[in-house]
Amino acid sequence: MKSACIAAAALSLAALSAGAADKELVSFSHNDWELACDNTRTCRAAGYQPESGASEPVSMLITRKAGPGTAIDIQLQIGDDDGVKAPLRFKVGKATVSGLAAGTASFDDSQVRTVLPELLKGDDAMVTANGGKKWTLSLAGLNAVLLKMDEAQGRVGTPGALVRRGSKPESSVLPPVTAPxxxxxxxxxxxxxxxxxxxxxxxxxxxxxxxxxxxxxxxxxxxxxxxxxxxxxxxxxxxxxxxxxxxxxxxxxxxxxxxxxxxxxxxxxxxxxxxxxxxxxxxxxxxxxxxxxxxxxxxxxxxxxxxxxxxxxxxxxxxxxxxxxxxxxxxxxxxxxxxxxxxx
Structure with a gap:
């Protein structure tokens, strides 16, 4: 089954590269996280439960549009919410977010600011349902994927970078590209x-x-x-x-x-x-x-x-x-x- 997944990914990337020479397109994966940046320079990073672990499916999506000072969007999803008692609680390091909906939940801006630094420091995060059911979100590969996102959007060394911040002006960040x-x-x-x-x-x-x-x-x-x-x-x-x-x-x-x-x-x-x-x-x-x-x-x-x-x-x-x-x-x-x- 794993080889089938790799084959599907290869087919997708082969078809993509054959149809366009656009340098804005970025695809990257490391451990349990993957990154896709489209031709407008919008980037999406998705992470999952450990491949070899016992956790049921859980995933996080981190989305950021191109341009200086753009916001970060975080969504959390569990694979099967049948019988799951909401609300859910998300915990990573010292940060906890409560009151999340079962199925797919979105973090607000303050929750993103609280959670993101802890995501970058942790090995995994836990999702707990009312009633005790738990899911484990792997953070292995997250830093590498977010660094690649910063590179694709020209943020490395700027105050708004996710991983490798610096004092370069935000005006140096690459602007969004208009969709054809x-x-x-x-x-x-x-x-x-x-x-x-x-x-x-x-x-x-x-x-x-x-x-x-x-x-x-x-x-x-x-x-x-x-x-x-x-x-x-x-x-x-x-x-x-x-x-x-x-x-x-x-x-x-x-x-x-x-x-x-x-x-x-x-x-x-x-x-x-x-x-x-x-x-x-x-x-x-x-x-x-x-x-x-x-x-x-x-x-x-x-x-x-x-x-x-x-x-x-x-x-x-x-x-x-x-x-x-x-x-x-x-x-x-x-x-x-x-x-x-x-x-x-």
Whole structure:
């Protein structure tokens, strides 16, 4: 199972690095903590219970946006709150926070100021429910991860650094980066005869790499393809391709709807949503789905461009994943398709 989690994380990071050369993207993990900084320089650090311990799932998320003097947000989550008697109490070193909700709880500013110094000094923290049930949050790796966060945001040596403070002016801290705007064109409805396009375009597909990507399956034919309308003259062809015991993806091509069809394979892969004009690929690290990576692309009228990427690399027992850790974000602006036919 551990190897499956590592494989999922590797897939997420490989897809991310292949799609962008943006230096703002930072991914890092050490012991029981991981860090993801997206292209706006917002950073999120997530920590969990010890991997080899007896504690039930518990996790903390520390979020900080880029820029001088920005606040720190801390959230705490337990994996299963069924039957847990609230309120919860969080204790680390000399700091105690009481009155927390079961499930997911947020610390206010004063609680953050009280807890953060003790987090940096401790080995672990305890969460206790009314009734005595306990969870152990590991702090192994926290300092290294928060130092990497400071580095990514240009805070090292400034008064606002989390780990390595100094006298450099806060004005030297890197500013936030504006998320890119992607103008999305919603595809039109299917045209009469679109169902027949799969058989017509199939002979022009280059399938050598597709067969390899699909575990050398031998049943690929025109009936394996799904055709979706993109513009008045362009269509999307989708080939379902199983990958492993519980992950699934689709290979995609954009083609003309009339000769020459000229199908071209695209980087985007996954399920096509015709209402959103998007393709999403999601992979989980193991069967219970406690770690995920996903990529989203949107159609801009000509091609599919990446609009989002998330991934958590640590499989620690939270069904569906403990948190969403964006690696790439954008602002999607949707427009209706033009009444003028697009050129092939």
């Amino acid at each position: 705007i992607v103008n999305v064109v919603v595809p039109p409805k299917a045209h009469p005869g679109d169902d027949a396009l799969a058989a017509r375009i199939f002979p022009f597909l280059k399938l050598d790499s597709a067969k390899e990507d699909c575990n050398n399956r031998g049943d690929i034919n025109a009936k394996s393809l799904t055709v979706s309308r993109l513009t008045d003259r362009k269509v999307l062809l989708s080939l379902g391709c199983g990958m492993g015991a519980y992950n699934y993806s689709s290979l995609l091509w954009i083609a003309n709807d009339k000769p020459p069809y000229a199908p071209v394979s695209i980087e985007a892969n996954g399920d096509f949503d015709e209402k959103e004009g998007s393709v999403t690929s999601a992979m989980k690290g193991r069967g219970i789905g406690d770690c995920w990576s996903s990529e989203t692309w949107h159609f801009n009228g000509k091609d599919f461009v990446r609009t989002g990427s998330t991934g958590d690399g640590m499989c620690r027992g939270f069904a569906g994943g403990a948190w969403t850790l964006p690696r790439y974000v954008s602002r999607v602006v949707t427009s209706t398709p033009s009444a003028t036919p697009s050129k092939p």
